[in-house]
Amino acid sequence: MKLVEAKEKFIQLWGALGSSWGINRTMAQIHALLLISQKPLSTEEIMENLSVSRGNVNMNIRELMNWNLVSKELIPGERREFFSAEKDIWEVAKRIARERKRREIQPLIQSLEQLQVIEETKKNPEAQAFLSTVAQIQHVVSKMDHAVDTMIKAEEHQLFGLLVKLLK
Amino acid sequence: MKLVEAKEKFIQLWGALGSSWGINRTMAQIHALLLISQKPLSTEEIMENLSVSRGNVNMNIRELMNWNLVSKELIPGERREFFSAEKDIWEVAKRIARERKRREIQPLIQSLEQLQVIEETKKNPEAQAFLSTVAQIQHVVSKMDHAVDTMIKAEEHQLFGLLVKLLK
DNA sequence: TTAAACTTTCAGAAATAATTGAAAATATAG
DNA sequence: CTATATTTTCAATTATTTCTGAAAGTTTAA
Numbered sequence: 001m002k003l004v005e006a007k008e009k010f011i012q013l014w015g016a017l018g019s020s021w022g023i024n025r026t027m028a029q030i031h032a033l034l035l036i037s038q039k040p041l042s043t044e045e046i047m048e049n050l051s052v053s054r055g056n057v058n059m060n061i062r063e064l065m066n067w068n069l070v071s072k073e074l075i076p077g078e079r080r081e082f083f084s085a086e087k088d089i090w091e092v093a094k095r096i097a098r099e100r101k102r103r104e105i106q107p108l109i110q111s112l113e114q115l116q117v118i119e120e121t122k123k124n125p126e127a128q129a130f131l132s133t134v135a136q137i138q139h140v141v142s143k144m145d146h147a148v149d150t151m152i153k154a155e156e157h158q159l160f161g162l163l164v165k166l167l168k
Numbered sequence: 169m170k171l172v173e174a175k176e177k178f179i180q181l182w183g184a185l186g187s188s189w190g191i192n193r194t195m196a197q198i199h200a201l202l203l204i205s206q207k208p209l210s211t212e213e214i215m216e217n218l219s220v221s222r223g224n225v226n227m228n229i230r231e232l233m234n235w236n237l238v239s240k241e242l243i244p245g246e247r248r249e250f251f252s253a254e255k256d257i258w259e260v261a262k263r264i265a266r267e268r269k270r271r272e273i274q275p276l277i278q279s280l281e282q283l284q285v286i287e288e289t290k291k292n293p294e295a296q297a298f299l300s301t302v303a304q305i306q307h308v309v310s311k312m313d314h315a316v317d318t319m320i321k322a323e324e325h326q327l328f329g330l331l332v333k334l335l336k
Numbered sequence: 337t338t339a340a341a342c343t344t345t346c347a348g349a350a351a352t353a354a355t356t357g358a359a360a361a362t363a364t365a366g
Numbered sequence: 367c368t369a370t371a372t373t374t375t376c377a378a379t380t381a382t383t384t385c386t387g388a389a390a391g392t393t394t395a396a
Contacts, residue, residue, distance in 0.1 A: 002286065003295050003298060013276070013279050013280075017272070019190070020272055021272075022188045026384080038293075043342085052385075054343085055387065056386070058344060079393085080341085080342065081343080088304075089307075089308050112181075114169075118169050133204055133255070133257070192354070211373080221357065223374080224356070230374090247365085247372070249373080
């Protein structure tokens with residue numbers, strides 16, 4: 001397989017993966033493209049490379065910046081904006097985890113809290129069972145929340161960090 | 169808030185959560201309904217409760233059974249089929265993790281493998297950078313894969329297990 | 337200033353995903 | 367068997383999400 005083909009396949013793969021985890025396909029593809037690009041790319045270049053419209057690139061790039069996965073690069077002497085992605089994959093994973101935690105886990109924890117304020121007494125077995133289920137979910141979710149915190153704080157094993165540095 | 173309201177809200181919440189993680193809303197709602205139902209429910213009952221069609225219930229129940237989250241219950245003297253959900257939330261989490269691993273992580277690992285067979289030599293810096301990115305992703309993905317394995321094997325902390333037993 | 341270069345917005349169009357509902361298939365009771 | 371209850375399938379419809387493209391907005395250079 002040629003490198004260009006492999007890159008193309010990588011972009012498709014990343015896009016499909018995003019889809020099945022609730023992330024818009026084009027957003028994931030732009031991310032993939034920037035991940036494997038040696039230099040920052042302009043909106044124009046992204047449009048051409050992925051055959052998508054200017055508006056689409058603009059919206060998804062903004063969203064990628066909200067996720068802290070992509071940043072604007074100012075190139076001296078260039079008027080246009082260029083974009084590049086965080087290349088350290090461990091860092092990428094941490095940022096995605098951090099963002100999903102903020103956007104989904106934390107609101108979930110809040111919502112579950114509210115479900116527990118019900119009028120029926122705990123002597124009502126139906127109410128008791130419901131509260132027990134909600135409490136179990138809260139417990140498991142907060143465990144995952146903590147696990148994500150641990151992961152975010154954790155550094156990769158030295159060997160891997162070293163390897164990355166050598167290859168970069 | 170009344171119990172019925174809380175149950176309704178819970179079903180909506182679970183449905184919305186599913187949506188944002190790539191799981192069809194109705195499937196998640198059926199799961200929620202069965203989670204908080206004291207007794208197994210028939211297709212008819214699920215249809216009424218969620219205002220969805222027979223075909224829809226049938227397809228999503230089948231998918232929930234594929235995920236090992238719901239099982240068919242045979243009720244003596246009843247001709248219709250009834251369904252109930254696994255109630256232990258830690259077990260639910262493990263089964264979802266197991267299934268996503270099987271469906272998405274493992275194919276991903278395979279696909280990444282194939283991207284590494286490229287014609288360009290490793291002396292080509294572009295090829296080198298690409299291979300390094302793919303290798304990093306492989307590394308992080310396999311770490312997560314192992315983390316999921318660990319989670320699947322892990323038992324919940326005794327205290328929690330005890331608590332659950334007391335409340336059940 | 338002014339005008340060209342570039343970015344952003346967003347209503348409508350297109351693509352994708354989910355749902356319906358009725359017909360076909362299957363299972364069970366008599 | 368035959369009739370009836372129940373489940374399954376799937377083409378057509380509906381709902382949802384994503385994308386386009388052109389107009390409006392903004393920035394910069396001269």
